Amino acid sequence: MKRDADIERKTRETDIQLRLNLDGKGYSSIDIDIPFLGHMFELMAAHGFMDLDVKAKGDIEIDYHHTVEDLGICLGKAINQALGDKKAIKRYGLAMVPMDESLAQVVIDISNRPYLSYRVPLKKSMTGKFDVGLLEEFFKALVNYAGITMHIKLISGSDAHHIAEAIFKAFARALDQASQREERLDDVPSTKGLL
Template sequence: MPESAKTSPRKASLTRRTGETDISATICLDGSGKSSVTTGVGFLDHMLVSFSRHSRIDIELSCRGDLEVDDHHSVEDVAIVLGSAILDALGTREGIRRFGSALVPMDESLARAAVDLGGRSFAVVKADFQRPVVQGMSTEMVEHFFTSIASGLKANVHLAVLDGFNTHHMIEAMFKAFALAMKDAVRIEGGGIPSTKGVL
């Protein structure tokens, strides 16, 4: 990593308050994987801590949401805020690798992730889960989380579970694969904008 990136960590803080959620987040792309996450959705907390650890993106995030309704608004808005904060921290995206991909096994499960931080939002998520809920998080919200983070991040995100039957393992493998893909994509490896257009 260039010396300038070491002395000037890429950081961003963001708050988002609506009638459904109140979220604050601070992230550092050039971190060590430290996190403090409280969303009120136990499994989402676990996944975001895992994402932070394996992407090495430091995350401080708190969310107060209308969980008396269900988990939908909290999961969706956390993803939007996290994606938007990462986008802010990337700045002009000069020098970043831009692309990242990973395969992650977790026992019987295998997940694949690929990302492009090219400024266009698109998500493709392929997974079939056996359980409808894991520790407070609806499994239907897994796809929505990644769709929402792709929107906030202005990135292409492709995720697929290639094998598996344990729902916890399948989702955790997805988050870890996404983390490793992001770790690659945000890495600074040279000067200039990584696009033939000259802008991202």
């Protein structure tokens, strides 16, 4: 069964088309009008072994918030759709990824219970024109629409760009691990029989 999704979202603030294949090779075609976020999506695809095509335009002349949040919504929807009934998946994923002085940890439970713990003390930290503090809004939207529990923790780091890279790479690795098929299981990975 192919685990992919096509998502479109068009509002007065954003216009997004996103295609995801969870069982890809890490290929990406990213056209986001926020270059730094486009860079993060490329890293995410490569390190999560997902194929990802994204075209996104937003009202960035106002600020980046709408585009960042709506990309989280779209990616979350795509993950949820691609996982389908969630039968025979590992469910849990954990990754710790360094990027020079930065070290980030991401833990995922594909639980159908949206929750985000975001322990990254970056408020109004800029890398170029991008406020890395907006990444919390991205991940909030993502967990809500993906139906996953996620804990993101910055263990160390001082450079905002490196911190963001470590987080996105750790997220990608944890998602890849949690979404892998479990051949020993025929049903959903829950004693309740339902996620």
